[in-house]
Amino acid sequence: MATPAVKNYLSIATDLEPELSELEKRLLNEYQKGFPLSATPYADIAKQLGTSEALVLDILQKLKSQGFISRVGPVFKPKRLGSSTLAAMAVPVEKLQQVAAIVSGFEEVNHNYEREHAFNLWFVVTARNQERLQQVLQDxxxxxxxxxxxxxxxxQFHIDLGFPLWC
Structure with a gap:
């Protein structure tokens, strides 16, 4: 059986600890990995959680606006589907938020982190092919x-990381 090319749909900011309902915790725990690959993934999640699609979407939007979820979207396995790279930038501290917002604005960017280093902004870019990858980096x-x-x-040494957030 072929390994799926898509994994980990929810990128979670684990340094935040808001008060979460049991439904919110289940949504984050159960769909951090294993997000339904269907035409109606949010309806599928809602059915599995025993709630409505509208509530699932509202919860995700709320958690994203609170900064608890950084993004909802696919993370493609490197070299399995298209092309990917790790990239780094040396960004003046006073421009870090602005530059990070620009970088995060590209749908091909699926991780974006500040680091304590001369190269202080690190991100992963995954694109449909090498040509598009290079275009994103140039843009x-x-x-x-x-x-x-x-x-x-x-x-690659580690793949498919995901952590239970609540037991």
């Missing part, structure tokens, strides 16, 4: 005026 450079260091994957 980020053009829009920010800053160089992007491209660090393509040489060997």
């Amino acid at each position: 980020i450079q053009r829009r920010t005026g800053l160089a992007v260091m491209d660090l393509p994957l040489e060997q």
Whole structure:
């Protein structure tokens, strides 16, 4: 059986601890991985959780607006579907939020983190092909005026990470 090319739909900011309902906790725990790949994933989730699609969407929007969920979307396995790379930028501290927002604005960017280093903004770009990947990196450079260091994957050691948030 082929390994799916899509994994981990919910990117969760684990440094935040808001008061969450049991339904919110179940939604985050059960769909951090294993998000339904269907034409109606939110309806499928709602059915499995015994609630409405509208409530599932409202909860996700609320958690995203509170900063608890950074994004809802696919994370593609490197080299399995298209092309991907890790990238880094040296961003002046006073421009970090602005540059991070520009980088996060690209649908191909599925992780974006600040690090304590000269290269203080790190992100993963996954695109349909190498040409589109390079275009995204060039667009980020053009829009920010800053160089992007491209660090393509040489060997993968850890895959499909996901952590139970509540037991």
